[in-house]
Amino acid sequence: MRFRQGMMLASAAALVAGAALAAPVVKPVIGSFGFDESGMDRQAKPGDDFDTFANGAWEQRTEIPADKPSFGAFDTLQDLSQQRTRGLLEAAGPGSKIGAAYAAYLDTKAIDAKGLAPIQPWLARIKGVNDKGGYVALLAEAGRNGVNGPFGGGIGPDQKDPNAYTLQLGQSGLGMPNRDYYLSSDPKLVETKAKYLGHVERMLTLAGEPDAAARAKAIVDFETAIAQVHWDNIRSRDADQTYNKMRVADLQAMAPGFDFVQLFKANGFATDTLVVRQPSAVAGEAKLIAAAPIDVLKDQLLVRSLEEFADVLPKAFDAENFAFFGTALRGTPQQSDRWKRAVNWTSAAVTDEVSKIYVAKYFPPATKAAMDVLVKNIIAAMDKRIDKLEWMEAGTKAKAHAKLAAFTPRIGYPTKWRDYSALTITPGDAFGNKLRANQWAFEYNRGKLGRPVYRWEWGLAPMTVNAQANPTLVAITFPAAILQPPFFDPKADPAVNYGAIGAVIGHEMSHHFDDQGSKYDGTGKLTTWWSPADVSAFKARTAKLVAQYDAYEPLPGFHVKGGLTLGENTADIAGLSAALDAYHASLGGKKAPVIDGFTGDQRFFLAYAQVWRRKHREGDLRNRLLTDPHAPAEQRVWTVRNMDAWYQAFGAQSGEKLYLAPEARVRIW
Secondary structure (H helix, E strand, O other): OOOOOOOEEEEHHHHHHHHOOOOOOOOOOOOOOOOOHHHHHOOOOOOOHHHHHHHHHHHHHOOOOOOOOOHHHHHHHHHHHHHHHHHHHHHOOOOOHHHHOOOHOOOOHHHHHHHOOOOOOOOOHHHOOOOOOHHHHHHHHHHHHOOOOOOOEEEEEEEEEEEEEEEEEEEOOOOOOOHHHHHHHHHHHHHHHHHHHHHHHHHHHHOOOOHHHHHHHHHHHHHHHHHOOOOOOOHHHHHOOOEEEEEHHHHHHHHHOOHHHHHHHHHOOOOEEEEOOOHHHHHHHHHHHOOHHHHHHHHHHHHHHHHHHHOOOOOHHHHHHHHHHHHHHHHOOOOOHHHHHHHHHHHHOHHHHHHHHHOOOOOOHHHHHHHHHHHHHHHHHHHHHHHHOOOOOOHHHHHHHHHHHHEEEEEOOOOOOOOOOOOOOOOOOOHHHHHHHHHHHHHHHOOOOOOOOOOEEEEOOOOOOOOOEEEOOOOEEEHHHOOOOOOOOOOOHHHHHHHHHHHHHHHHHOOOOOOOOHHHHOOOOOOOOOHHHHHHHHHHHHHHHHHHHHHOOOEEEEOOOOOOOHHHHHHHHHHHHHHHHHHHHOOOOOOOEEEEEHHHHHHHHHHHHHHHHHHEEEEHHHHHHHHOOOOOOOHHHHHHOOOOOOHHHHHOOOOOOOOOHHOOOOOHH
16 A cells, blocks of 8 residues: 555544544553553653663563573564464364474474484585585585575665666675674673584584584684674665675676686576675685685585574484574573474465465454554654754655655555465475475575566565565565554554554654665665755764664673664654654544553553563673664663653653753654
């Protein structure tokens, strides 16, 4: 659905018809108006820590489940989605494709009984390579099998021609999350690197490989050298710097240490051009590959293969893989029950087959209709906010209005499903099913090259508790599973729905106007459509936001990366502001009622804080600070300190920890 520029807010009558925003008649799922008052710490001052004020008691009484690195509102809903999907898969039975996939993954006795036999042909293929030419062919096959190599990429929309697909190539080749884990001198990261070395050695040992310690060290040394040429994750999120379109011949000349022509030919990528995301890193990796002993390259691929398929190999491999990536890296003490992992894998392997039956049972049409109203109102509120910008020139405002009018909101589930008829799922063959699913996904994506962009295709399954903005499609996406309490409840107070799912809607919408999304015009094309003065004024404001988040130190020695999280932080402020405006407009000029002693604006901000309540294990929080483009949940709640309405609602005063003087509050959109 597309909305016209300058639309009016839906009338009060329309909101009542939409059901979601009417005054509560029946008790909501949470509390008396949609917010968990029992989770508050009323002894805390909102102006000192609004997260503790809204969620402190919940944080005190909540234990992170043993199989999770962190826990919060998103996880509560994801657990529900997982349980529902389990029921659907069990009901489908082993005679169906999804039921057979699920059952085979659950059958650990059959997996253990087969030992390494299913993967041995591939391991033998790796070991049989004797030169760099054979290694390139091996990497092509690895890519088809779903095994990560030294380069990443695939087929995606061309950012400067958003109706066409293009081949994309970028840096990869690390076993740990990013370069910081290899290069930092921080004692915690040095310790993690040592644990990673032990993990690589144990994987080789489990596979029966001799001299595992020396070979593991050679792999980690090679990856450390790769880390040194990698771009950091702040630079890697820059849409301008990472768009480098070139001929394949030019790539080959730039990075002569690796035969890209052979790689692309072997993988069936029939193209003369591609986009290279990090040219210097790709060239640096090619040089390192040219200099590396062939045995080190083969060993790295062998370990990556064991990691990729660890969950469908004998228990020792699965346990070792979790011991590092789950426990050592993120602090999670216990692996999830096998049924949960079976649900996750089946949902990822045959996504749309699972999605179809999920939405048929768990996504009522009334929810979509109510969301349509919410989305329409928040887009209209953002439209008005653009008019009020004092830093943007009139010509650019007109283009911003046009971009907003071009939005495609996608709610619940896609309008078309993918065809899995070419994917063979065999009962009792967990390894083969995973291998074939990886190969199917590779072929499906390879087949996009040379075709118009599949504008109907989503990046999220309906069972996923998340939301998404897509800059090249000018789309915002809200899967079915997130459209439930605490995010959305038809029986909740309107202030709660606007502060929760409304803020999520505003957030995803605002991504199209954050520091990177704003580089794409109303057609989804990466281009310069702002005046130099607009760009300068925008950067001055976002620089203040970077500095604000850089100052946060959730763990000793580990700060939030304001540059890495800038897009999310910008979207949080802008989206929350637009949602509040839409809530005010929905009142139709009437004063919001006071409920349980809370004003409408107080309920709005409390609902926002409630959806971000989260507890982290130390390893998980450290990993997020190093790799996640989102700030931690607590700091996302603190977004409110930039909004005048929050000060008015809760009376935050100078001297309190979150207080910002009016001139220091960041105002962008």
